Amino acid sequence: QVQLQESGPGVVKPSETLSLICTVSGYSISSGYYWVWIRQPPGKGLEWVGTIYHSGSAFYNQSLKSRVTISADTSQNQFSLRLNSVTAADTAVYYCARGSTGTTAWFDPWGQGTLVTVSS
Amino acid sequence: SSELTQDPAVSVALGQTVRITCQGDSLRTYFASWYQQKPGQAPVLVIQGKNNRPSGIPERFSGSSSEDTASLTITGALAEDEADYYCNSRDSSGNQVEFGGGTKLTVL
Numbered sequence A: 001q002v003q004l005q006e007s008g009p010g011v012v013k014p015s016e017t018l019s020l021i022c023t024v025s026g027y028s029i030s031s032g033y034y035w036v037w038i039r040q041p042p043g044k045g046l047e048w049v050g051t052i053y054h055s056g057s058a059f060y061n062q063s064l065k066s067r068v069t070i071s072a073d074t075s076q077n078q079f080s081l082r083l084n085s086v087t088a089a090d091t092a093v094y095y096c097a098r099g100s101t102g103t104t105a106w107f108d109p110w111g112q113g114t115l116v117t118v119s120s
Numbered sequence B: 001s002s003e004l005t006q007d008p009a010v011s012v013a014l015g016q017t018v019r020i021t022c023q024g025d026s027l028r029t030y031f032a033s034w035y036q037q038k039p040g041q042a043p044v045l046v047i048q049g050k051n052n053r054p055s056g057i058p059e060r061f062s063g064s065s066s067e068d069t070a071s072l073t074i075t076g077a078l079a080e081d082e083a084d085y086y087c088n089s090r091d092s093s094g095n096q097v098e099f100g101g102g103t104k105l106t107v108l
Helices: none
Strands: A003-007 A018-025 A034-040 A047-053 A058-060 A068-073 A078-083 A092-099 A107-110 A114-118 B009-012 B018-023 B033-037 B044-048 B061-066 B069-074 B083-090 B097-099 B103-107
Touching: A003 A092, A003 A107, A018 A034, A018 A092, A018 A114, A034 A068, A034 A107, A047 A068, A047 A078, A047 A092, A047 B097, A058 A068, A078 A092, A107 B044, B009 B018, B018 B083, B018 B103, B044 B061, B069 B083
Parallel strands: B009 B103
Antiparallel strands: A003 A018, A018 A078, A034 A047, A034 A092, A047 A058, A068 A078, A092 A107, A092 A114, B018 B069, B033 B044, B033 B083, B061 B069, B083 B097, B083 B103
């Protein structure tokens, strides 16, 4: 059974860098699929942040592209998110998930999510 | 702002059938997927592609698509189906992923 778990600081100061790690168990990220970050501001909808393949190829939401980096560490079976120059608008629950590589974009399973608050 | 449009709220009487829709130009090219999210929980995939249910998802959930609109149908809604439902798809370029704004389903 594939499981994903997000970890990282719950509070980040404005203008600093948000860093999160997703640890995958039950499946090797080297074996395939995309690995994805999705966020959800409190009380609002879902927003795709970006996607990485185990080879290192990454795709980012155009609205965040200048600030976001997603990388993978296959030796640890983890992938990570870095978001620079954060503001209050980046406050959200951040989810990691496994994604399809086909033309239909679907995400399953998801981690439980971690709330990151941007505040001084 | 999302390029996939969903009704913000829909209600259904217990045991009846409800259709939740998702509209967008990208759906003329790509199938949608659907997620159920209950308060305080992570989203759960309920339908992906043309009409594929992941293991463990009840048969009362089904998906369909026509032109620029994808639909999630719940046949015989249960109280436990009360939740937020989100659609997603690739955008028209194929390189980005977009979500609908979500539909809050109330089971009366």
